[in-house]
Amino acid sequence: FSRRQALKPTATNVGELVDDFSVLLQHTLGETIYLQKQLAEALPPVLVDRNQLETSLLNLALNARDSMPRGGRLIIRTELYRKLANSNSFTDLPAGEYLMLSVRDEGEGMTAETISRAFEPFYTTKPAGVGTGLGLSMVYGFVKQSGGGIEIRSRLGEGTTIRLIFPVVHETPSQQQQHRLRLKQDGQQAQVLLVEDDIGVRQFVQRALHKMGYTVDLAENGDFAWEKLQQTKQYQLVLTDIIMPGSMSGLELYSRIRQDYPETKVLCMTGYSEQVDSTLSEQHLLRKPFMRNQLAHKLQELLKAEYA
Ligand SMILES: Nc1ncnc2c1ncn2[C@@H]1O[C@H](COP(=O)(O)OP(=O)(O)O)[C@@H](O)[C@H]1O
Ligand SMILES: [Mg+2]
Structure with missing residues (x-):
């Protein structure tokens, strides 16, 4: 348009x-x-x-x-x-x-x-x-x-x-460096656990998170994620797919984290057409396919929020 x-x-x-x-x-x-x-x-x-x-x-x-x-x-x-x-x-x-x-x-x-x-x-x-x-x-x-x-x-x-x-714009090297720094600062060095079974999506999101300055740990499904949480406990945020193989879905992971690790924020990723449980508010939801900016924005909002 x-x-x-x-x-x-x-x-x-x-x-x-x-x-x-x-x-x-x-x-x-x-x-x-x-x-x-x-x-x-x-x-x-x-x-x-x-x-x-x-x-x-x-x-x-x-x-x-x-x-x-x-x-x-x-x-x-x-x-x-x-x-x-x-x-x-x-x-x-x-x-x-x-x-x-x-x-x-x-x-x-x-x-x-x-x-x-x-x-x-x-x-x-x-x-x-x-x-x-x-x-x-x-x-x-x-x-x-x-x-x-x-x-x-x-x-x-x-x-x-x-x-x-x-x-094209011709940036000086110092402008380029500032540009990269700004991107890094967005991430505020937060520790994120990424839970996703699809390797393509996982790689895309992992790289995007890295570029935003986040430190990223990976889990292939809800069960592995739960193990990691119990070992590490220090994630500021868990970014999880909803439908995954294994005994724990993203939604279940979400409610268990809220119960046992209330400090840890959770953002759920879901396909456009999937019906989403009404317990999940928009704040905790990111619809696929999403752009890197949308991901960055959602994460920043959630990490900023005092109660989420
Ligand atoms: N890669 C393409 N190959 C053949 N036709 C195309 C291609 N891209 C666009 N078109 C033609 O241009 C029209 C307008 O495209 P677009 O504005 O994206 O609207 P839409 O995809 O909804 O029809 C299409 O309906 C199609 O006829
Ligand atoms: Mg079109």
């Missing part, structure tokens, strides 16, 4: 964001879609709202998946793009250095008509109830507000490439 939203642009390493996010993305896309990353090394950062960039990637990936009903390859690529003054691409942008993020699929492609209308809000070729026509217009709005550009390359039967470019 191209309506103006409050963006919080920060200097962002897009390759790193793609790398982190791809784990959850692959999980969301399912097994018939093979996600491939082609990430250039040592690209300069760009100034974008990370949340919106993640949401954009998700929208592009879901479109790619929809175009490949029998499965196929989805390629996410980052590279440096030097736009020349006389270039035929991205003609509305000044010449200069940009970071290009492209999402390519091997799907059914688009007609010229669809290409020309794809960014329009509510334009969709999908059946009612499936398409909203809001995915690409959201991405378009975000890219434009970030000072970037977006182009579609597609032909019917030959797949689609959506190319986004963002102006």
Whole structure:
């Protein structure tokens, strides 16, 4: 949607964001879609709202998946793009250095008509109830507000490439260091126990927690988590999946922790469609798939709260 939203642009390493996010993305896309990353090394950062960039990637990936009903390859690529003054691409942008993020699929492609209308809000070729026509217009709005550009390359039967470019920012080394420090301080060195049976989600969340500065211990299910708690007792927070193999579900773990370790906060992760027990308030709930920022925000809120 191209309506103006409050963006919080920060200097962002897009390759790193793609790398982190791809784990959850692959999980969301399912097994018939093979996600491939082609990430250039040592690209300069760009100034974008990370949340919106993640949401954009998700929208592009879901479109790619929809175009490949029998499965196929989805390629996410980052590279440096030097736009020349006389270039035929991205003609509305000044010449200069940009970071290009492209999402390519091997799907059914688009007609010229669809290409020309794809960014329009509510334009969709999908059946009612499936398409909203809001995915690409959201991405378009975000890219434009970030000072970037977006182009579609597609032909019917030959797949689609959506190319986004963002102006690069050249940070000095000390700015970069400050940036990293700020990220670290968010975590306040809290000790977190992460309880999750799915290895993909576990790795994604573990890396995200590390980057926020948390110290992370892992448990593969509720039973192991309970053992760890009894041995260690010093977790400020337990982040747990709800449905896991073993004798103790996340919900049960949650109520036992509240009873025996009231100082320890608990945040439960759950799939979008799962019914959640009404004993669990929104404060203690994080719906999957979630973005790194949403996780960071939830954790900070919960750790700040006196009674939770
Ligand atoms: N990767 C793609 N491959 C083929 N067609 C696409 C792709 N991405 C977008 N489209 C076309 O653009 C239209 C608009 O996309 P979007 O704004 O995300 O809305 P929606 O996905 O809800 O239809 C889609 O209905 C489809 O026709
Ligand atoms: Mg869409």
